[in-house]
Every structure is written in C-alpha cells, then in structure tokens.
Amino acid sequence: MSILTIENLSKSYGRIQALKNVSFSVPEGSVFGILGPNGSGKTTMLGTIMDILKPTSGSYRLFDELPTHLHRQRIGTLLETPNFYHYLSGVKNLEIAAEIKQHGKEDIPRVLEMVDLTRRKDSKFSTYSLGMKQRLAIASCLLGNPKVLVFDEPTNGLDPVGIAEIRDLMKELYREGKTIIMASHLLDEVEKVCTHVAILRRGELVASGNVNEILSNEDMVEVGAQNSEKLMALLQNMNNQVRVAKEGGMVKVFFPVGTANLEFINKYCYDNGIILNHLLLKKKSLESRFFELTNN
C-alpha cells in the first residue's frame, strides 16, 4: 500500500510557481526524506497534502483513498513551526490536539515522557525554549501512536543532544514499522535516517527513489596520462568501473562505493601501454552529489 501518492501536483503563488508537476509515492514502512534547499517547495508540498494550502492543479491520495480529515487524524504532523496556544500549558495544548484527533487524554503522559518534557508539562507554552517547543510539537505528533508521521525540519532549533535524540527516536519509530515522511534541507539527516528520498529543486522533482540509489556514494578516481584520449578509451573497457568522464585534462573513473583499487588501475594501464602521470582516489561526497542534483 502507498501511504501517500502525489500526482502532478502544482502550486502557484501569483507568478511564483512553488511546485511544478510533482509526482511520487511513499511506500508503507519507509522513512521518506524530502530533500531540497530552502525555498524548494518542501513545506508547500506537505502543506498541500495537509489541506492547509490549496493546490493549483494535480491531486494526492492518502492510504490509497481520496483524502479527508479522517486520514489527517491518523497522521501525526509537524509542519514548519510548532503551532500551539501560547497562553496554555504544554499538557493543555496536547489535550486539545488529542481531542481533535479523537483520542483520549490517556496517551499524553507517554508522549511527554518520550520527548522528555514531563517536568515542564504545566508551564505555559510561551515560556518554552525553541527546542522545547519543537519537542512538544513532536510529542503532539506521537499522540495516539499513529502509523504515519510527517515531520517538517524536525531537528529545527534543537541542540546537538536534542538532534541525536530525535534521530534515535525516528529510527525507533521506523523499527516499529511506522512510515515517516520527513522534509529536510540537511543532507546528512536524510542520509542517516531515510530509506527513500525525493529531491526537490525550485519546485521540481529532480529525483526520487531508494536512498542508496539516489544518493549512492560512488568512489571516484582521477587519472592522467600524456594521451588522455587513448587513456579514456582504455579505461572504458576496464572491468568493474561504473562510468568514465573526461574533465579538463583528466579522466574521472567511477566505481561502486569501496571498490576502487589504485594498484589495479595502475597495472592495467601499464600492461596496456599507457604510463600514468596522475592517479588519485577521490571519494565523492554526498554534498557534491546533492549539489549536482540540485544546482545544475
């Protein structure tokens, strides 16, 4: 079953097109990262599927059904900022959220404990620090133990310990079999917790799929010789490489992660009559992959 299916979703704000014909689907049990720089349309997309923004065109389905408020009650959602009544305490705010989601109060102590807010539950929301507000919002998402969670920049405003805690929490939720949809501009966050990823750039979907395929961490070797044409042709016939590209005077050879072997390359070229004047292993970083996907 698909938890969320988006079909040709577009959204314009006047002349600005925030989403352009985006389509993808989120499989059950995945941790689905929506990755993109600021202003790429991540929050707009999540806002649309939560019915607080109206799409210009396109449609979406939740749990393979036409979406209604009842579906939203079964999803724990944190969108953009923690939205609570400033004059109410943390626990009173959760009571309101629990009532709207049609759950009783009995789950409130559990979720407060999960985000370590029990001690401050009776303080007014307006007295909370940024990190505490964020944790209260996450607690609210967890009310009623929903099968699907939507987090928009969940580690916003948290300190390093808080960030680690939230990542652990997400991994735990994933192990429990929950589906998590998470928007983030932090690449390593997505890399560390996600099984699937969709990459947005200026409202367009650049890529989506399994995180290992999309953000595959290839090894890259820079190779140089006097006759680069000949070198290129030779390397293209070499076993085990993924692709070869020429850049400047150098040839770049890509290998599946962890399989580049410099000695083998050197020997292979020498045995085939080419003397190398440059041989360097460069691990291709996720960052550069991300920039490659989003910047060109």
Place this chain on the structure above:
Amino acid sequence: MLHLLKIEWLKVKNYKAFWIFSILYSFAILGINYTGYYVNELSLQSLPQSQLLLGTPYAFPKVWQTVGWMSSWLLYFPGILFIMLLINEFNFKTHRQNVIDGWTRKEFVSVKFVFAILFSVVATFFNFLVALLFGSLTTGSSFSFQGIENIGYIFIQTVAYITFAMFLGVLFRRSGAAIAVFFLFGLIFEFLITLLINVKMNLVPVGYFLPLQVTDVMLPIPFGNKVIYKDSPDVWILVIASLVYICGYYFFAMKKFTTEDL
C-alpha cells in the same frame, strides 16, 4: 458539534483575557443600568413631572427595552473579545494546526459561530436578569411580560455585533486593524453614512439598513424613539435584515476559509 464545542471550550477555559473581558462586560451591564436606574429614580423623586417627558424607562414593561438599549453600548466588549479569540488562532497558526490535526475547515468556522451564539445566549440571559432586577426595584413598577420580545432583539443584536466583529477579523487577519475598524465604523462612520443616506440624499429608510445600525433601530432609544428614527420600517423587517447580515458574515467567513490557503 458538542465535541467541537468541547474543544473550543478547552481553548477559552484557561484564557485569562476571556474571563476578564466577560467579567468586565457583566459588571458594565450591571453598572450602566444601575446608573440609568439611579438617575431615573432620582429625577422621579425630585421632579415628578420629568416622567411626562422621559416616561418610566426602568419600570415594566419599558424596562426590557431600556436595558437592551443601554447594554447595546457595551457590545464592543464581546466584539473585541471575539476578534481576539479569532486573531489568536491566526497569530499562533493554530487554525492551521487544528486542520492538520484533523478538523475540516468547515468545522473550524462553524464552531466559532456556534460559540458566538452560545455566548450571546448567556449575555442575553444576563440582560434578562438585570431587567428583572431593576424593573422590580423601580418605584411604582409591577411585573409584566409585556415587551418581552425586546429580550429577543437583544439576542439578535448581540449575535449581530459579535459576528460582524468576527467578519472583520476574518477580513483583516490583524487584531489592531479589525478592532480599529470595528470601533470607527460602529461609533462614527456608520452614523455619518446613515445621516448621509437618510438626510442628505433623502433616501429614508435605506440608511437604517447598515450592518450595525439595523440592530440599533430594532432596539431603539426608549425615550421618544419616533423622533430619533423617523419613518423607521416595521420591526420584523429589521429582524429579517439583521438575520440576513448574520448569515452573510457566516457565509463570507466560510467561503474565505474553505477556498483560500490558510
């Protein structure tokens, strides 16, 4: 709807401003009518002839109308309160969160209006008690249900003021702007526009049909009203016009809230 109201109640139950405004409003109703009653008693005792001019506004059956008219000056209290309750949601973005958590947009709007109506029921009942109190205290007055329809007019007027205030809140989305327009329009501009239409352009009674004015004419000043509201239409027409306005605010808010981005 009961469940929605329960949630709305959770929102206001611990909101201090709600209780402060409500208590001030109650005391103001009591106070303004006590002042009226006291001045009336004083003038009756010191100058019995004044009765010929002013009538007996705090005696039954006139007291139902008098209390309604006096209290109508205080309707800005609940108006501001409901603007605040609405704008709070926009400022805290809880209107979005309520929808995200599983309310429909319709539910958000309708429970706000139903809550406003319930508040008006309580306010009207309080006015009824105040009228009962001062009607009984006034010298030479004996209880009568005659004119009790004025209690119904108080209710309609209260709902009309509060929903007009909420309409402004939905329109401007800023409490400062909504409150300023509410006051300026209610106290000054509407009066001027009525004068312009009725006197300058000689289009009586068109000027009586402005949003708040129409309820003011429905519950007119209890002394010499035919002088103030010359050629005013039948009261049932004013009642219908008020109800049309209230429905208009509701449909406007509903339309805006269900079709636009939140």
